[in-house]
Amino acid sequence: MLTKLRPYLDRRVMLMLALGFSCGLPFLLVAGTFSARLATAEIDIKAIGLFAYLLLPYSLKFLWAPIVDAIDLPFLSRRLGRRRSWMVASQVCVALALLAMAAADPISSLPLLGLAAFLMAFSAATQDIVIDAWRIESTPVERQGLMLAAYQLGYRLALITAGAGALILVSELAGPDAAKEAMSASWKVAYLVMAALMLVGITASLLAPAPPEAAPAAGKPREPFHFGRAIVAPLADLYRRQGPRLIAVLALVAFYRLPDFVSGVMANPFYIKMGYTLPQIAAVSKLYGIWVGMLGAFVGGWAIIRYGLYPVLIAGAIAGAASNLAFSWLAMGPPEVWRLTVAISVENFSGTFAGTALMAYMSSLTGLGFAATQYALLSSLYALPGKLVSGLSGFMVAAWGFPVFFAATAAVGLPVVILAILFGRGEAEKEAGPGSDAGAPDAVSPPRPA
Incomplete structure (x- = not known):
């Protein structure tokens, strides 16, 4: 024992x-x-x-x-x-x-x-x-x-x-x-x-x-650090394996979580404008919501093992975007705690489910000898467009109001679903087949927040 x-x-x-x-x-x-x-x-x-x-x-x-x-x-x-x-x-x-x-x-x-x-x-x-x-x-x-x-x-x-x-x-x-x-x-x-x-x-x-310091092999001098080479070589390897479809693959990674990133910035201001108190927001969004998110992550990992990465990637793209409609529904009613709980449940579960699918997909894109660097580049890429666009979210809310804003962020996910259908089948899953455990170790770990 x-x-x-x-x-x-x-x-x-x-x-x-x-x-x-x-x-x-x-x-x-x-x-x-x-x-x-x-x-x-x-x-x-x-x-x-x-x-x-x-x-x-x-x-x-x-x-x-x-x-x-x-x-x-x-x-x-x-x-x-x-x-x-x-x-x-x-x-x-x-x-x-x-x-x-x-x-x-x-x-x-x-x-x-x-x-x-x-x-x-x-x-x-x-x-x-x-x-x-x-x-x-x-x-x-x-x-x-x-x-x-x-x-x-x-x-x-x-x-x-x-x-x-x-x-x-x-x-x-x-x-x-x-x-x-x-x-x-x-x-x-x-x-x-x-x-x-x-x-x-x-x-x-x-x-x-x-940790032990990295050292060069015996008789071989340490290669001088070159910043440009550290960035270019992994990208060259990605293009060698993916070919021209790499542009569409990178677009899928970059825009997969865009609806969630754009709407997420306005979440707390939205709750406050709706009339919810800080203790209510803390209890539902920050306490309860985190554990619902953990559940979504583990369900996403299980689904990948059970059904394969490709269908789960598509399901995550649909769920991650459509979940923003729950906030449109919340914006059209009174500030009742049960309504906030429903909206938070839908959004947090769907968001982490989609995040797990994306992490597994990015893992399937990495190549031997470049996995760490390529994953770092991909994980940075997937958050970048959302953070660039999210800065304009306040202007969108001011112009449209909260119900239309959240519906519009859901509509942004439609092109992502199409990209997932056309380019979501990764190399690892092609070789292993649906329902295998390819990519599962990365998938079962809950994703970090972006």
């Missing part, structure tokens, strides 16, 4: 739980929770939509990942090693940026708040890069599944903390009257608490064992 439990007692698994928490904590503080803070300060809905561009570092992190992979930090790297030094440095930067966000007031210092939020997002994206590298290098292949499970659990706990936890804290501190001054002070306290919670990740990084 003790032998069977030994992998679960590995201290690296517990450290991975803490590091997953550290990765998940910043995300909502520059996304959904941040938009709620701006909405309670009565910032213009168009400006709130533009702040969606703060998430761009999460989509562009592949651009500086080769630098993080190859460059030693002065002073820290000699004492902690390359991976842990980058981990600690990025986490400290996240904490400092959160302190700056706590100090900046949305009404009087909105540009400063935006700058601090951007620096936080950049530092958080860098943290993601190096923690993924540490996980891969410090743990054998047979235990990667366990490490990823611990990471996902920590990440989801952080989403609850930065989502529901922050909203409940603000509501309790502001009191029943929720005057503008009290609300502003409450948000400052909430962000100070979140900055302090980054100590969880910093402590885990300091306690983490240093």
Whole structure:
């Protein structure tokens, strides 16, 4: 019995739980929770939509990942090693940026708040890069599944903390009257608490064992780092295997989650405009909704094993887009909690189901020797168009209203369904056939939020 439990007692698994928490904590503080803070300060809905561009570092992190992979930090790297030094440095930067966000007031210092939020997002994206590298290098292949499970659990706990936890804290501190001054002070306290919670990740990084440093083969000098080659070679390999259809395949990856990304920015402002209270939003969207999302991810993984990737990819494209109609329905009725629960259930389940299908499809596109780099490029690509377009979501809502806006985002998914039907059958599934377990290891892991 003790032998069977030994992998679960590995201290690296517990450290991975803490590091997953550290990765998940910043995300909502520059996304959904941040938009709620701006909405309670009565910032213009168009400006709130533009702040969606703060998430761009999460989509562009592949651009500086080769630098993080190859460059030693002065002073820290000699004492902690390359991976842990980058981990600690990025986490400290996240904490400092959160302190700056706590100090900046949305009404009087909105540009400063935006700058601090951007620096936080950049530092958080860098943290993601190096923690993924540490996980891969410090743990054998047979235990990667366990490490990823611990990471996902920590990440989801952080989403609850930065989502529901922050909203409940603000509501309790502001009191029943929720005057503008009290609300502003409450948000400052909430962000100070979140900055302090980054100590969880910093402590885990300091306690983490240093992975073995990569070394060249015996008698072979280390090849000089070339930034351009690190980006071009994986793309050339993709084109060699996919041929001219690569353009359509990349379009499928890029636009698959577009309806969800565009509508997601307006979710919290929508709930507040509808008349839902912060505790109601926290309980339904940030607590209940996260576990419904986890269920959707695991059902997506099971469906891929049972039915194959191709039909699940098509089903995910349909469900991910059509789920936005639940918000159109919600916008046309009174602010009742049961209606919010139904809409959140449909959207979160469908979104993570579709996300799991997309992760499996991207995995099937990678080639031998380029899997890590190609997957990083593809995972950045799938979020980029949505983040570029989502910045205009506030203008769309101002022009059309919420019911038409959510219906329009659902309609955006129609071309994606066509692309999935025509180009969704990946190489791995062609070889293995429907119903096989090709791609299953990647599919069963719940996707990260974008």
